[in-house]
Amino acid sequence: MRENNLYVEDLATGRISQLTRDGSKRIINGTFDWVYEEELDLRDGWRWSPDGRSIAYWQLDTEGVPDYYLINDTDSLYPKITTIQYPVAGETNSAGRVWSAPTAIRN
Numbered sequence: 001m002r003e004n005n006l007y008v009e010d011l012a013t014g015r016i017s018q019l020t021r022d023g024s025k026r027i028i029n030g031t032f033d034w035v036y037e038e039e040l041d042l043r044d045g046w047r048w049s050p051d052g053r054s055i056a057y058w059q060l061d062t063e064g065v066p067d068y069y070l071i072n073d074t075d076s077l078y079p080k081i082t083t084i085q086y087p088v089a090g091e092t093n094s095a096g097r098v099w100s101a102p103t104a105i106r107n
Contacts, residue, residue, distance in 0.1 A: 035093055
């Protein structure tokens, strides 16, 4: 996963194929945001089909999720403000849906 997009690597050839192209700060493919991880215990947001020809994956849309500011004072000598999208109680959560993508890998 890079820049909220999914990739697949053919281990026999080393060829890497990009499966999604719409990943952004707002669109998250194949993984979850804080709420889904912490509250619903969801981590990996993708699963192979039994024949290995496609991958089903979650896509989250964080539109409307408010920014939450944290002070990171452990990374360096000076503290830095870190922004994450985090809905406090009563705020909008990420909308989720499931997609599937064919892979270039064949058994």
